[in-house]
Amino acid sequence: MSETATVPTAPLRARAEIDLGALRANVRALRARAKDAALMAVVKSDGYGHGALPCARAALAAGATWLGTATPEEALALRAAGLPGPILCWLWVPGGPWRQALEADLDVSLSGLWALREVVAAARETGRTARVQLKADTGLGRNGCQPADWPELVAEALRAEAEGLVRVTGLWSHFACADEPGHPSIAAQLDRFRQMLAYAEEQGVRPEVRHIANSPATLTLPETHFDLVRTGIAMYGISPSPELGTPADFGLRPAMTLSASLALVKHVPGGHGVSYGHHYVTPGETTLGLVPVGYADGIPRHASGTGPVLVDGKWRTVAGRVAMDQFVVDLGGDEPPVGAEAVLFGPGDRGEPTAEDWAQACGTIAYEIVTRIGTRVPRVYVNGEELG
Numbered sequence: 001m002s003e004t005a006t007v008p009t010a011p012l013r014a015r016a017e018i019d020l021g022a023l024r025a026n027v028r029a030l031r032a033r034a035k036d037a038a039l040m041a042v043v044k045s046d047g048y049g050h051g052a053l054p055c056a057r058a059a060l061a062a063g064a065t066w067l068g069t070a071t072p073e074e075a076l077a078l079r080a081a082g083l084p085g086p087i088l089c090w091l092w093v094p095g096g097p098w099r100q101a102l103e104a105d106l107d108v109s110l111s112g113l114w115a116l117r118e119v120v121a122a123a124r125e126t127g128r129t130a131r132v133q134l135k136a137d138t139g140l141g142r143n144g145c146q147p148a149d150w151p152e153l154v155a156e157a158l159r160a161e162a163e164g165l166v167r168v169t170g171l172w173s174h175f176a177c178a179d180e181p182g183h184p185s186i187a188a189q190l191d192r193f194r195q196m197l198a199y200a201e202e203q204g205v206r207p208e209v210r211h212i213a214n215s216p217a218t219l220t221l222p223e224t225h226f227d228l229v230r231t232g233i234a235m236y237g238i239s240p241s242p243e244l245g246t247p248a249d250f251g252l253r254p255a256m257t258l259s260a261s262l263a264l265v266k267h268v269p270g271g272h273g274v275s276y277g278h279h280y281v282t283p284g285e286t287t288l289g290l291v292p293v294g295y296a297d298g299i300p301r302h303a304s305g306t307g308p309v310l311v312d313g314k315w316r317t318v319a320g321r322v323a324m325d326q327f328v329v330d331l332g333g334d335e336p337p338v339g340a341e342a343v344l345f346g347p348g349d350r351g352e353p354t355a356e357d358w359a360q361a362c363g364t365i366a367y368e369i370v371t372r373i374g375t376r377v378p379r380v381y382v383n384g385e386e387l388g
């Protein structure tokens with residue numbers, strides 16, 4: 001997990017600059033949209049590649065009141081670093097660190113009886129009351145409890161609550177297609193969620209929070225906000241889908257700028273093969289720039305021949321294959337100095353491509369572009385006043 005802010009002291013091969021000021025402003029914009037609902041900052045997968053700890057701190061400083069992670073280990077690391085307040089983690093397997101989670105006062109998500117039984121055992125061992133959130137599968141078909149199994153899960157949770165072993169702090173679910181405006185599954189999931197909530201509440205569950213909204217739902221479906229919204233991608237300033245709008249349409253600004261220093265600039269004749277497999281051959285005499293990042297740094301190999309890069313004021317395209325540590329751009333005869341900045345993506349306002357441009361070039365989503373940026377790329381934090 002990325003730690004605290006770093007200030008560059010030497011030229012860097014590559015860097016992912018994280019603008020925590022943008023992240024704070026994004027959180028404020030999302031809070032305004034969420035109105036009375038609280039905001040959970042989703043910082044799983046090392047804050048979608050942005051660094052979980054600095055991003056979690058910045059999000060809390062801007063008014064988020066919950067943190068969310070996939071794995072318990074991610075949540076435990078946040079708590080160990082001293083992050084306060086409720087933290088929900090939702091991706092458990094049998095034999096998981098239930099005890100540690102109870103001791104760290106985490107909220108744990110339960111999708112089935114096996115998980116409830118494991119957490120109850122940990123509560124008996126530790127003498128602590130577990131904060132549990134029951135997750136409903138309202139139609140995503142991934143994690144969560146099926147409607148047919150819900151009465152049994154609710155009943156057993158209430159029995160454990162009556163014994164003081166658990167406290168049901170949340171009832172929740174997750175959308176399948178909130179990023180596809182008008183998709184019929186949205187209304188169907190919302191109906192099912194309301195029914196499953198009503199059932200649990202009739203049985204006597206009194207949750208602190210009921211929640212289903214991710215970023216696209218937070219941005220476009222106010223009727224889904226309930227008590228809490230869980231925002232990941234939008235908090236990092238990226239639109240969940242170009243179909244919904246650009247970041248600017250929602251008052252968001254991408255927080256990550258990925259750049260590298262050209263490691264070589266050289267003249268080559270026409271007909272010169274470039275990179276493994278010679279999938280690019282120079283069409284005439286030209287200059288080539290060597291960008292010292294590759295798939296080990298999270299640059300998708302699918303960007304071979306397609307990924308856009310801003311060098312010397314112009315968009316260039318990855319020439320030939322992306323290799324493990326480097327790729328090449330055809331500079332078309334331009335001669336920027338070695339060491340010149342190559343910007344792969346950023347907010348876009350200096351003319352650079354965005355993570356969304358990379359997603360389209362690679363046939364994927366911007367979530368994957370930022371989250372994959374590898375640990376070998378240092379994160380450099382700017383505008384992180386609250387980091388002290």
Ligand SMILES: Cc1ncc(COP(=O)(O)O)c(C=O)c1O
Nearest residue numbers: 042174214215216230231232233
């Ligand atoms: C359960 C859950 N909630 C919320 C989120 C945040 O989603 P988004 O990044 O679209 O806001 C995720 C991320 O995939 C998730 O798995």
